[in-house]
Amino acid sequence: MKKALVLGASGGMGDALVRELAKRGIEVVAFARNNRKLSALFGHMADVTIMGGDARNEHEVEEAARDVDVIFHTVSVPYTEWIEGHPLIMKNAVQAAQKNGAKLVLIDNIYAYGRSSGALIGEDATRQPHTKKGRIRLTIQQMAEEAHASGIPTMVLHFPDFYGPNAHNTILSHTLQAVLAGKRAMFVGNKSVQREYIFTPDGAKAAVELALRGDTYGERWNIPGSGVVSGHELIAMIREQTGYTKSIGTVTTGMIRFLGLFSRDMREIAEMMYLTEEPVVLSGAKYEARIGLLSQTSYKEGLRQTVQAMKIGRMTDD
Numbered sequence: 560m561k562k563a564l565v566l567g568a569s570g571g572m573g574d575a576l577v578r579e580l581a582k583r584g585i586e587v588v589a590f591a592r593n594n595r596k597l598s599a600l601f602g603h604m605a606d607v608t609i610m611g612g613d614a615r616n617e618h619e620v621e622e623a624a625r626d627v628d629v630i631f632h633t634v635s636v637p638y639t640e641w642i643e644g645h646p647l648i649m650k651n652a653v654q655a656a657q658k659n660g661a662k663l664v665l666i667d668n669i670y671a672y673g674r675s676s677g678a679l680i681g682e683d684a685t686r687q688p689h690t691k692k693g694r695i696r697l698t699i700q701q702m703a704e705e706a707h708a709s710g711i712p713t714m715v716l717h718f719p720d721f722y723g724p725n726a727h728n729t730i731l732s733h734t735l736q737a738v739l740a741g742k743r744a745m746f747v748g749n750k751s752v753q754r755e756y757i758f759t760p761d762g763a764k765a766a767v768e769l770a771l772r773g774d775t776y777g778e779r780w781n782i783p784g785s786g787v788v789s790g791h792e793l794i795a796m797i798r799e800q801t802g803y804t805k806s807i808g809t810v811t812t813g814m815i816r817f818l819g820l821f822s823r824d825m826r827e828i829a830e831m832m833y834l835t836e837e838p839v840v841l842s843g844a845k846y847e848a849r850i851g852l853l854s855q856t857s858y859k860e861g862l863r864q865t866v867q868a869m870k871i872g873r874m875t876d877d
Contacts (some may be wrong), residue, residue, distance in 0.1 A: 560771055562586040564627040564661070566614050566652060567634035571726025572666055572718070575763035576631050581606045583767065590614070590623045600725065615644065617651040620837050624655035633666040635728075638827035641695050649699040653706045653713075660711040663703065664770050669717055669839040670831070671697040679842035682717075682779045690830045700779070710775035716766055719784050719841060723759030723861065724868035731756060731793070731865075738803045739869055747810045748835025750790030755840050757784035758861035761854040768850055775849075783841040785855040796859050800866045812836070835875045 563580050567573040568589035577600075581588045585756045588606045589597055594611030594765040601607040612619035614634045624630055632652045634642040649665070656663040669694040671686045686693045700715050707713040737744035748754070765782045769775045794807050812832040819826035843853050856864075 560585055560628045562626050562627045563586045563629045563631060563770075564590060564621065564655075565631045565633065566590050566623075566630070566648075569593050570635060570760045571721045571723055571729060571732075572632040572762055572766075573631075574600055574725040575723060575759035576606075576633060576637060576666075576766060577622070578600060579760065579767050583768075588623055588627060590620075595707070596760070612777070614648045614651060617654055621656045621658055624659045627659060627661050629662045629664060630656050630810065631664045631666060631760060631766065631770070633872070637824075639823055640694065642840065645695050646701050649702045652703060653726075654714070655710065656711050656806070657709075662770070662776060663706060663714075664714045664766060665703045665713070666766065667696060667700060667715050667717050669719060669834075669841065670695075671700055673715075674833065675837050675839045676710040679840055680781065681842045681843075682781055682845055683855055689709055690833075692827075692830060707777045714769065714776050715779045716769065717779065717781045717841060718762050719755040719757050719839070719852040721759050722756050724747060725872075726759050732869075734807070735797065735866060735869060737866050738801050738807075739866070740795060741805075743805055744803070745808045745810045746790050746794060748790065748832070749811075750794065750809060751788050752836060752838060753787035754835070754838040755784045755787050756858070757782065758856045758864075760864075761785070761856050761861075764854045765846065765850075769846075774852075780846060781841040781843060782846065782853065783843040783855075785857055785861070787838070787840055788858050789832055793858065796862050797866075799859075856860055 565576050568577050569591035572768050577587050577589050589601050590610045591597055592613055597609045610623050619757050634648050638747040673687040673689050686697055688697050703713045703715050721729050734744050734746050781816050819829045
């Protein structure tokens with residue numbers, strides 16, 4: 560791989576992918592709608608070409624993909640736009656890969672697996688989504704599989720919830736933003752439940768390693784985080800990192816459902832709250848058997864780096 564395109568480069572995993580690719584000496588096209596944000600993130604990086612555009616526009620995606628070897632699709636859209644947005648963006652990514660002779664890597668989440676059995680989830684687990692958004696994710700995974708069958712080397716990577724530098728629109732980031740602003744913070748979900756999160760630089764390392772190999776396409780890969788951790792444990796680490804002493808409340812499923820009576824955004828979130836009570840935890844056994852040890856930054860260190868980056872970002876904004 561000499562040149563790669565990252566669709567959704569201004570997002571948490573997109574940002575980490577751009578940096579990991581550049582670190583390996585790979586030329587990168589960083590594509591997202593917010594050109595100003597792209598410039599702030601990557602304007603100082605010599606091997607990164609910034610390209611503002613909309614992933615819903617097939618011509619803009621095809622132009623961005625010119626002469627690239629691999630396309631990383633990490634675009635997300637608001638929940639309320641998933642039904643039309645995600646299949647369209649996936650179609651554009653597949654077409655761009657086909658027209659430019661590129662490979663395609665889909666950065667995906669865990670929604671398509673549906674409810675957890677309580678055991679670690681391997682790639683051979685049956686995908687039985689019981690939510691609307693889970694079915695949408697399964698649809699675009701199937702589009703990736705169909706693209707591979709038609710001759711476009713494609714793979715699907717499953718990740719748990721993200722956290723990390725520049726991963727702003729995540730469950731943990733909302734808690735951290737309130738903490739750093741000195742406001743009353745809230746934690747989403749039962750604090751006693753052991754859940755899984757992935758530090759975005761770790762996820763990017765695994766994704767790039769898989770993309771560099773020729774025998775990994777045409778498959779799905781699970782990339783777990785650094786084990787499971789409870790909300791209570793995370794909050795203790797956050798307090799240690801920040802000196803925050805105020806109480807941190809709990810956002811419950813009942814609260815979200817009540818707010819959903821008045822807000823479509825909250826109704827969409829309520830559908831996925833089962834993951835805060837019945838976490839899907841990924842197995843990395845396939846990756847470690849075929850590729851090697853996963854990079855797994857401890858939650859304590861990952862939070863330290865995330866908090867540091869957020870503090871720098873707040874100073875820059877000010």
